[in-house]
Amino acid sequence: MLRCRRCGVRQLALFNDLTDDDFKLVHLPIEDMAIAKRAILYNAGDNANALFTLRSGLIKLTHYLADGSQRVVRLVRPGGTIGLEALVSDSFAHHAEALQDSTLCRIPVAVVEKLDRESPHLHKQLLTRWHQAVMESDNWLTQMSTGSARERVARLCLYLCDDADDSCVLPGREDIGAMLGITTETASRIIAEFRRNGHLNPRCRSEFDLDVKALQVVAGLDHEAA
Amino acid sequence: MLRCRRCGVRQLALFNDLTDDDFKLVHLPIEDMAIAKRAILYNAGDNANALFTLRSGLIKLTHYLADGSQRVVRLVRPGGTIGLEALVSDSFAHHAEALQDSTLCRIPVAVVEKLDRESPHLHKQLLTRWHQAVMESDNWLTQMSTGSARERVARLCLYLCDDADDSCVLPGREDIGAMLGITTETASRIIAEFRRNGHLNPRCRSEFDLDVKALQVVAGLDHEAA
DNA sequence: CGCATCTTTGAACTGGTTCAAGATCCGTGG
């Protein structure tokens, strides 16, 4: 718990603006955990008695469709909250799977409920988190399920882009397909195309340096009026 | 305010499980209002000092894209809450426009904040509402932006279906396009097709009786294993 | 080293778009 106060992502995470007094209210253990790429954090319908804050890595939340295929509903990046629904429902609504090795904090629902009741700080924070989840959902729809396949892939690259060095780690083609609502082949072809024209430059297997400007133009979120 | 306690949609609406004591906490006016089809409830960025509960009608929430076109992010049906973001932000995140003549209650943010602080009932209710908003967003994505155009139109018809008599009022083709991520022409063609094969039977201009079973099969959300 | 998995590429096909022309609906004013 002490660690929360020194946590690297504290600025972003759920407990970001708790005071020292707030922290005193916490009695149950907040568990520090790591899961490997491809590991399942939880499945839809699983009993939900804790929620999670992502410290590092990348988590995808998916819905499985009637026909067995999956659709990625949104991604969670470091600082984001996973499984908020635990507070109002006794089971999880999505499948949560790690796209990269990830570290997270597992926070029992009881802790959040107590803080929610007794700390105005966290209470507000909680509403804000929920708001963010809605905004991210909406954004995901307009960014990743709208426009041509080329636009979508470009937007995904930018979304995954590490601002520090304009690099990004792309998930498997099948996951990309499930995120963008396109086939793995189309995803593959477009990435190949971006590689050919230098919008995407491979560092190693799945890590790329990106030409942000060029991708923004392709994505259509841009000042192409130049 | 007394009216809230007798409200027809009370079972569904934000204030559904408030006690009499809770109601005593309300001092500011809750305004009863009606807006016509095509009217704008608010625009993205508008100053947000109230939220809304929909009593009757249908509201669309949209994002405008860089290229000027719009994308419907989700629909709100009677009983739903509109503009929750007013609680955590000082401006609205979407454009809210009526697809049908609608009646709503306008609830000042101050009222909700006060109740949120002082009524555990409403507090829980509020988190639930937020959860619903997320779920609906996610659902909207998997239902209305996934699969073939035919599947999507079928799902939209079922979504808009009035369970009481298996009828539905379809919005303009352009709106349908913006909801499903397809062109107005495609929407028109598919509706014409549904009409030809009797999945959709016109009552008047925009109201249809629907063959629910058949549409469920087309939508793919179904026991077609028969 | 060899097998399983994932990615890339090719070629044919098709669902949906695009552009364009009619048809239909509806409010308005004569």
Added chain:
DNA sequence: CCACGGATCTTGAACCAGTTCAAAGATGCG
């Protein structure tokens, strides 16, 4: 009350982005 004009809806035909199916490279792991 009807005729006009703008908007919405429908339909057709050509086109193209993306899918599908299939097969050939990569990659990684035991």
